Amino acid sequence: MIDIDEWTITSAALKAQGGTANTRLKTVMDSLVRHLHEFAREVQLTEAEWAHGIDFLTRAGKITDDKRQEFILLSDVLGLSSLVTAQCNRRPTGCTEATVFGPFYVANAPKYDNGDDIANGASGEPCFVAGTIRGIDGEPIANAEIDVWQSDDEGNYDVQRPELAQAQGRGRLSSLEDGRYGFRSIVAVPYPIPHDGPVGQLLEKLGRHPWRPAHLHFMIRAPGYETLITHVFRSGGTYLDSDAVFGVRSSLIADWKRHEAGLAPDGTCMEEPFYTLDYDFVLNKAAKDYTLLPPSR
């Protein structure tokens, strides 16, 4: 391992990690080292560019905290999240498609009963969301844990508003005996991903916009079924064909129907126009671990 040059470094680095008994770790790290080195040789990465890369990661680390996750954003805008989601969620036809997790999930969101208003004060036009959770064979799934999270009508999630003391636009529900679920919230709108940090600067330099089309996030977990992490996108909206994080799947696009003031699905007499969204989810039988642990912050 003396007198390594730009070519022999790769075999030296692979040899150095040859001693681990963890064969999966070795497989992953060997591929990572080979591709990292091939990238650096292919573009003849300069020392100044290397330093810029270190600086980028350092700034991403600095801006990341329990409310902001710049590394997930980076993975999202580079298409890595979309790729991993796709290759890890090949499901039979008929199952609801998965899409990217995103950086705004918060574990242990407030629990609500079906019919409650999860907006909890977040601004936006009222919207009533309802549907059924079923298994691939059509069976209704009772007691599925439904995590839902979304932005307000300014495009901000609650975690992006430091002045907020309580969760807004996010919550957990359980499906009923017949698999039905339903809640009140607000209409989803397009929003830019946080672009005041290094990832935003990268997008700008690449000539890319930071916008995402309007959507609701869902994570649905039930014993015996694969956990489903997905969005429902609003049809007819902007950015559906240029989502900054490559998350749109046509099967996940649905209509938000507009209604004039009057009787809402939950019996409320609405004094303003409101929307309804009906969306059913179909889960695959579990073939892997029930719980996907989200990354720590």
Place this chain on the structure above:
Amino acid sequence: MIDIDEWTITSAALKAQGGTANTRLKTVMDSLVRHLHEFAREVQLTEAEWAHGIDFLTRAGKITDDKRQEFILLSDVLGLSSLVTAQCNRRPTGCTEATVFGPFYVANAPKYDNGDDIANGASGEPCFVAGTIRGIDGEPIANAEIDVWQSDDEGNYDVQRPELAQAQGRGRLSSLEDGRYGFRSIVAVPYPIPHDGPVGQLLEKLGRHPWRPAHLHFMIRAPGYETLITHVFRSGGTYLDSDAVFGVRSSLIADWKRHEAGLAPDGTCMEEPFYTLDYDFVLNKAAKDYTLLPPSR
């Protein structure tokens, strides 16, 4: 860009960044995206492994501050730093070889006169270092700025000791009219790179040790010459053939000569044994920018 799958995501991501006018950025980012995606497909990266990667980067970001640089450590142990250094410093025979920069450089180190003791209180056996800075044609280089930095005899750099108020074991000198330089310091010893963070955990899981052979760091800058960033390694020491950061080059290995108590090269009467190191540096004529800016922290 709707209905992307694990294969079409790569062309979608490349297309998205097709709009930038910065052709070099596009070249670098296109290669990065291709290799990142190929890596994830090749190993069939799972969502749990992806989450582990996000968590690793997040923890690396958290531990990085103005004294600790985990991202440089990561680049170093994966061999990327050694690769980039090698391909960016191809120099004519006779020039001093470059090696990795490492995470312990600090800009604006204290200025010293030739002959001063840069240890400044750091513990270790005394050592007198001297030599000449020359150009490739043999000409002595006057007023070259010489940055030197090293660990103490416990293997710690000053920035790793939070109780220290002043720089120790680092300083800046200028070469004399005849190109000579010289300073007093302490003997370099092997030390482990900081391994109480995510990079250390990775090394352990990979079955790798974190040790580096004994060395002194130098950065030498002079107008009209390429900046040289290198180490001088101590011959006969341990870890020369298994440096955790792949930095050793045989041309950079030199003898630290031991002397019994008596007259030192600077005329001091030493009451304890001491060492001398003589090392000459040869700089290449500048063909690129004079100043390499180190990454920010």
